[in-house]
Amino acid sequence: MTTPDQQSSAPQPSRPTTRDRIYRSPMGLVGGILLLALAGWLGIDAIVAGEGGRPWLALASLLLVVPLVVAFTVRPAVYAGEDRLRVRNPFRVIVLPWGEVASLRSGYTNEVVSKAGDKYQLWAVPVSLRARKRAARKEARRTSQSAGGGRSRPRGLGGLMDAGVHDGPVRAESDQIIHDLRQTLEAREKAKTAQGEVTVRWAYEIAAPAVAGAVLLAILLALG
Structure with a gap:
């Protein structure tokens, strides 16, 4: 016993x-x-x-x-964990603890910026301007239907990551990924286990x- x-x-x-x-x-x-x-x-x-x-x-x-x-x-791949963001680009692997990430930017390319000011492109999350325009049209149509009291169409599962599980505006797939990563950054950047140094391996x-x-x-x- x-x-x-x-x-x-x-x-x-x-x-x-x-x-x-x-x-x-x-x-x-x-x-x-x-x-x-x-x-x-x-x-x-x-x-x-x-x-x-x-x-x-x-x-x-x-x-x-x-x-x-x-x-x-x-x-190319991006691994988002509880304590770090690991970016596997063509010739480098960059590991950034969330505490060292300053921002995630989305323009003509998607990139992560460290607190030291270094920028790393996210090769695995390419930007599609066509998908952005398509998402903008869907969002405008949904907004007009909501304003007019009409019933909005259900969101699709392919191409755009606005699929039912996400609330908020319709976004292109790459923009939705950046949005999700930003939410993780906000939630984890001050965690004790998410601190450390940025490492880069060729x-x-x-x-x-x-x-x-x-x-x-x-x-x-x-x-x-």
Whole structure:
């Protein structure tokens, strides 16, 4: 039988942590996969069936092209957790505790600004001016219907992130993401666990093979 002292000394279960919200560009992922499939098909065909120096040229081209396609399409992502914002861009990974985030800006690009004044673009959340115009038209139509006492149409689930779960004005998907991140910033910026230093790490796993491919391709082209 367990005594009260033993119960008090027993390890307490850790507080469950919320999983990071992940934001990525669906069109970037689809485009990247298609480009990788095309590059792989053409490159492998040239390596297997090519003659003379063509296989080496194809190999060098793959070393150069594949990392760049991955960097700009598949790799970008934004991870929003309780204590930090992690931005994975083509060649860098930036980790910003919420306490070090000064603002999140949305213009022609979306970017996060640290309290030190450094700006980091959110590659995974591209801005679509067409989606903004579409959202503005929907918001204007909804406002006019509300003012006229008419029944507004239900919000759709695709393209625009105004889908039923969000109250407030209709926004384009990227603008809704920035709005959600700003709300998280307001809620968590003063938390003790959300303090620390901004860290930046270069993605050598992307840069190294791309540079190697570029050097090899330049040598092969120079040798003819």
